[in-house]
Every structure is written in C-alpha cells, then in structure tokens.
Amino acid sequence: MSMVKETLPNHHETTHDLQRFAAQLDKWVEHDRIYTAKGECASYIPALQKADPAQLGVVMVGADGTVLQAGDSEASFTLQSISKVISFMAACIDFGTSYVLDHVDVEPTGDAFNSIVRLELHKPGKPFNPMINAGALTVASMLGKRTPQEKVESFMSLISRMTGRRPTINEEVFQSEWMTAHRNRALAYYLQENGYLECAVEEALEVYLKQCSVEIGPTDIAMIGLVLAHDGYHPILKEQILPLQVARITKALMVTCGMYNASGKFAAFIGLPAKSGVSGGIMAVVPSHAGSSQSPFPNGCGIGIYGPAIDEVGNSVAGSRLLKQIAQEWDLSIF
Numbered sequence: 014m015s016m017v018k019e020t021l022p023n024h025h026e027t028t029h030d031l032q033r034f035a036a037q038l039d040k041w042v043e044h045d046r047i048y049t050a051k052g053e054c055a056s057y058i059p060a061l062q063k064a065d066p067a068q069l070g071v072v073m074v075g076a077d078g079t080v081l082q083a084g085d086s087e088a089s090f091t092l093q094s095i096s097k098v099i100s101f102m103a104a105c106i107d108f109g110t111s112y113v114l115d116h117v118d119v120e121p122t123g124d125a126f127n128s129i130v131r132l133e134l135h136k137p138g139k140p141f142n143p144m145i146n147a148g149a150l151t152v153a154s155m156l157g158k159r160t161p162q163e164k165v166e167s168f169m170s171l172i173s174r175m176t177g178r179r180p181t182i183n184e185e186v187f188q189s190e191w192m193t194a195h196r197n198r199a200l201a202y203y204l205q206e207n208g209y210l211e212c213a214v215e216e217a218l219e220v221y222l223k224q225c226s227v228e229i230g231p232t233d234i235a236m237i238g239l240v241l242a243h244d245g246y247h248p249i250l251k252e253q254i255l256p257l258q259v260a261r262i263t264k265a266l267m268v269t270c271g272m273y274n275a276s277g278k279f280a281a282f283i284g285l286p287a288k289s290g291v292s293g294g295i296m297a298v299v300p301s302h303a304g305s306s307q308s309p310f311p312n313g314c315g316i317g318i319y320g321p322a323i324d325e326v327g328n329s330v331a332g333s334r335l336l337k338q339i340a341q342e343w344d345l346s347i348f
C-alpha cells in the first residue's frame with residue numbers, strides 16, 4: 014500500500030495530486046514485483062541469503078520534505094556498495110578532492126565490481142574509480158584519521174548528518190563478509206604492493222567491510238540522494254553538507270560507474286545518477302534542475318529502492334525495473 018507523508022506545502026496545490034502520484038507508484042511496485050522472481054539474493058556473502066527475495070519497496074523524498082513511498086519501504090538492509098559513494102564523499106571532505114583523486118581515478122571500467130584484472134594491466138596500478146572494490150578499498154584506507162575506528166567514524170558521521178539518524182553496523186553481515194572476503198583481501202594486498210593503500214591490509218578491509226555492513230533503509234538512501242540532488246545542500250536541514258565540487262564528481266561517478274558494468278545501459282535507458290549494492294539497494298538522484306513538471310518533485314528528489322533479488326551483474330532486478338518505470342513515466346532522465 015502506498016503512502017503519502019506531506020510535511021510541508023509544496024507546488025502541488027492539493028493533497029489530491031500527491032494521492033494520484035502515490036497510487037501510480039503503488040501500481041508500478043506491485044506490477045514490478047513479478048521481476049523479483051528473475052533474480053536471487055547474493056550468496057557469496059552467506060548472511061545476505063537470509064533476505065526475502067520477493068521484497069520490493071521505494072521511497073522518494075522531495076526538497077520540502079514530502080515523502081512518497083510504496084511497497085516494502087520500511088525494510089532494512091546493509092549498504093554494501095552504496096557505501097562507496099559515502100566513503101568517497103567522506104574522504105573528499107577529510108582530505109580534499111585532489112588528494113583523493115591522486116589515489117583513485119574517475120574512469121569507468123566495464124568490468125565486474127570485484128575485478129582485479131586492470132590493476133595489473135594498467136601501470137602503475139591506480140584503481141580506476143571509487144565505485145569498484147579496488148577503488149573503495151583505497152578510499153577506505155584513506156578515510157578519517159589513523160585507526161580503523163576513526164575511519165569508520167568519519168563514514169558514520171557523514172551518514173548521520175545526511176539522514177538525521179545514526180545507523181548501526183550489522184555484525185552478522187560484517188562477520189559473514191570478513192570470513193569470506195578472499196577476493197577483497199587479494200585486491201587489498203595488490204593495492205598495497207603498488208602503494209595505493211594508506212594503512213595495513215587488514216585495517217583497510219575492516220573499514221571497508223564495516224561500511225558495507227551498515228544497516229540502512231530506503232528512506233535513508235533517498236535522503237542521501239536528496240542531498241546530492243541539491244549539490245550537497247540539505248534542503249530539509251538547510252545546511253551545506255558537501256562541497257559543490259564533491260557532489261558533482263560523485264554524481265558523475267554514479268552515472269558512469271554506479272551500476273557496475275550495467276552503468277551504460279542505466280544511463281541510456283534510465284538516465285539518473287544511481288548506485289546499487291549487492292544486498293539489493295539502489296540510491297538514485299533526480300537533480301534539482303532536472304526535475305520534470307510531470308513528476309511529483311519538479312525540484313528534484315532522492316530515491317531509495319530495495320529489492321534483494323539481484324541479477325548476474327549485482328543490481329536489483331525488480332528495483333532496476335521500477336527505477337526505469339519511474340524515470341520514464343515521470344520523464345526524469347537528466348539527458
């Protein structure tokens with residue numbers, strides 16, 4: 014059942030408009046739920062298999078605090094690769110973008126998120142972008158101050174500032190990842206060999222796997238998307254949280270690399286900066302200048318989607334369908 018939470022008056026004069034948009038959203042979620050059967054919950058991290066693959070939910074948050082939600086919008090899940098967006102932004106805030114970009118590039122790979130191949134093919138082994146595991150491990154090693162606790166804190170405090178609440182780490186998922194992180198360990202050792210790790214391998218892994226294990230809901234990621242939609246300004250809290258340049262680079266990274274090796278198709282057929290995670294989350298951004306008059310949010314919005322059944326690339330199957338439907342029906346593409 015869809016819901017409308019109207020916190021402030023917005024451009025739609027009547028609650029009736031919002032009810033109509035909410036009914037559309039509800040219909041699309043219930044229709045796209047059939048696609049959950051076409052995917053499976055990630056199994057290479059054993060704890061993620063406990064999710065209910067039939068779930069699908071969405072939350073959209075506008076600049077005036079208006080919320081539209083439908084389906085399993087109250088579900089909670091771990092951030093997984095969506096955390097890479099936040100750690101990149103946190104590192105840029107901590108050290109400045111030029112220092113971060115000395116350690117990780119902003120070029121898409123077209124390879125799987127956990128691929129190791131390019132680290133050896135291209136010298137000197139600088140990771141291609143912070144949205145693949147290699148780049149995210151480098152960023153995790155840079156974060157905050159010296160200890161893994163301080164690094165995790167840098168990440169957690171940025172999430173708290175954007176979502177207005179402090180999330181927790183799902184210990185079961187963290188332990189499950191830690192015990193099975195063989196490829197991530199290999200990547201981290203490789204990065205260390207080439208000088209792209211700023212702390213010890215096990216510390217970088219701890220920080221990276223903890224950021225992946227942060228428990229979150231669709232509303233939280235919609236709120237982070239909203240801050241990006243407004244170039245780093247939090248329109249509800251009325252506070253500039255990210256420097257403009259950081260927000261812009263992050264959105265460019267989401268468009269070019271955010272949906273793994275399906276990023277090109279997402280750009281072509283959905284046309285929104287988006288980032289997915291293997292637990293089934295998708296965070297999407299409708300920039301404030303790209304909102305459409307046909308949509309409930311002409312001044313842009315953040316979108317949080319959850320659907321744990323993923324495809325072979327690692328993106329939520331039904332979640333991707335739903336995002337495509339929302340973007341096409343409400344004419345949200347930035348292109």
Ligand SMILES: NC(=O)CC[C@H](N)C(=O)O
Pocket residue numbers: 092093094095126127146190197222225289290291292327
């Ligand atoms: N694509 C993802 O969401 C991957 C995150 C996961 N923790 C990993 O490192 O493999």
